[in-house]
Amino acid sequence: MTELAEPVRPTDRAGATAPPWCDRCGGESATGGHAACAAARVLEPPRYCAHCRRRMKVQVLPVGWSAACVEHGEIRG
Amino acid sequence: MPEILDQARTQVLENGVGLDESGVLAVLNLPDEHLPAALQLAHEVRMRWCGPEVEVEGIVSLKTGGCPEDCHFCSQSGLFTSPVRSVWLDIPSLVEAAKQTAKTGATEFCIVAAVRGPDARLMKQMREGVAAIRAEVDIQVAASLGMLSQEQVDELVDMGVHRYNHNLETCRSYFPNVVTTHSWEERWETLRMVRESGMEVCCGGILGLGESVEQRAEFAAQLAELDPHEVPLNFLNPRPGTPLGDRPVVEGKDALRAIAAFRLAMPRTILRYAGGREITLGDLGTRDGLLGGINAVIVGNYLTTLGRPATADLDLLEDLKMPVKALSETL
Ligand code: SF4
Ligand SMILES: [Zn+2]
Ligand SMILES: [Zn+2]
Numbered sequence A: 001m002t003e004l005a006e007p008v009r010p011t012d013r014a015g016a017t018a019p020p021w022c023d024r025c026g027g028e029s030a031t032g033g034h035a036a037c038a039a040a041r042v043l044e045p046p047r048y049c050a051h052c053r054r055r056m057k058v059q060v061l062p063v064g065w066s067a068a069c070v071e072h073g074e075i076r077g
Numbered sequence B: 001m002p003e004i005l006d007q008a009r010t011q012v013l014e015n016g017v018g019l020d021e022s023g024v025l026a027v028l029n030l031p032d033e034h035l036p037a038a039l040q041l042a043h044e045v046r047m048r049w050c051g052p053e054v055e056v057e058g059i060v061s062l063k064t065g066g067c068p069e070d071c072h073f074c075s076q077s078g079l080f081t082s083p084v085r086s087v088w089l090d091i092p093s094l095v096e097a098a099k100q101t102a103k104t105g106a107t108e109f110c111i112v113a114a115v116r117g118p119d120a121r122l123m124k125q126m127r128e129g130v131a132a133i134r135a136e137v138d139i140q141v142a143a144s145l146g147m148l149s150q151e152q153v154d155e156l157v158d159m160g161v162h163r164y165n166h167n168l169e170t171c172r173s174y175f176p177n178v179v180t181t182h183s184w185e186e187r188w189e190t191l192r193m194v195r196e197s198g199m200e201v202c203c204g205g206i207l208g209l210g211e212s213v214e215q216r217a218e219f220a221a222q223l224a225e226l227d228p229h230e231v232p233l234n235f236l237n238p239r240p241g242t243p244l245g246d247r248p249v250v251e252g253k254d255a256l257r258a259i260a261a262f263r264l265a266m267p268r269t270i271l272r273y274a275g276g277r278e279i280t281l282g283d284l285g286t287r288d289g290l291l292g293g294i295n296a297v298i299v300g301n302y303l304t305t306l307g308r309p310a311t312a313d314l315d316l317l318e319d320l321k322m323p324v325k326a327l328s329e330t331l
Helices: A035-043 B003-014 B021-028 B032-049 B091-103 B120-136 B150-159 B184-197 B213-226 B252-265 B277-290 B310-319
Strands: A057-060 A065-069 A073-076 B055-064 B108-113 B140-144 B163-165 B200-202 B205-207 B230-235 B270-273 B296-298
Touching: A057 B055, B003 B021, B003 B032, B021 B213, B021 B252, B032 B252, B055 B091, B055 B120, B055 B270, B055 B310, B091 B108, B091 B120, B108 B120, B108 B163, B120 B140, B120 B150, B140 B200, B150 B184, B163 B230, B184 B200, B200 B230, B205 B213, B205 B252, B213 B252, B230 B252, B230 B277, B252 B270, B252 B277, B270 B277, B277 B310
Parallel strands: B055 B108, B055 B296, B108 B140, B140 B163, B163 B200, B205 B230, B230 B270, B270 B296
Antiparallel strands: A057 A065, A065 A073
């Protein structure tokens, strides 16, 4: 994820270089305080869509995972 | 040498008789300076009564989330504000997961569902899924589907499920603090039926739920009474949105003390590293546990969280000169 030079509000995404929502806790990325989320994500799949904050349907598999947002599609890791 | 370790050397190592509750408590209360000796003895016990092989298992969630029960540690309960959503795995993906697991050299593949107990839909999925795996993959199939009726136990036997996991989670006296939607005794009843059916019994729990050291010893003694084929040992990984989401993780040394103590209570069981070891013990502690009584691992990911890559564990086993148990030894 790219560092933001300036805070970007979730409602003002035009030109944003980073998704507006934390994919672990669903909080606003711009408010900060997600270092612990980023650390935890090493051993967890994402739970929230980073683009729209919807809770995703997540399937963890022995190798890898998939996470699907009804609006923004599926991502895999 | 503390008296309890001298006693354990004769009683457990030489005679194969596990420590009772007070003995386990004495081990759990050993000061740090005696922890290496306790781990060393537990390792000798494991080598003497189980051998050097390590049983490798993979697990997968067939039905995730939306569970009606309220186990306070669990992100899959539908009663908490956990972000985990309900999702079902299809049969082709289940078979693929079994194949990936078998590729690691694992002999066990456990299919898990977040339910109070199976309904007709889940049993149908199991019947199809287990048949498809058995037709295509060389691996033993285990299951963990919550509380069972006698009819469901018989059905699982018929499908060829060889081992059933049903954790007591914690000791009897602490259980009502952790789960209120069903009782410890209901879980015990399922375990009794599984045992009588001839399936292997897999039963363990989670440390770090807020139980006292005395209650940890109580739990080990109750497991020893059940005498399961396998005991999976989890350490709480506090999940956001659950009632135990803010609890601290178990301290590494306490986790290792528990590993040694549980091994000394159950010299012959398969004592498996399950969830939470990554955050509780890290890489170094993982190694210490494998040299302190553990003789089985879950490789790869868990049900809702991720584990270390399977290769990290397999490399460690090679390093420790512990062979992976072969499929022929499990039949
Ligand atoms: S029964 Fe199993 S899936 Fe359901 S809340 Fe309890 S631990 Fe979680
Ligand atoms: Zn966050
Ligand atoms: Zn989305």
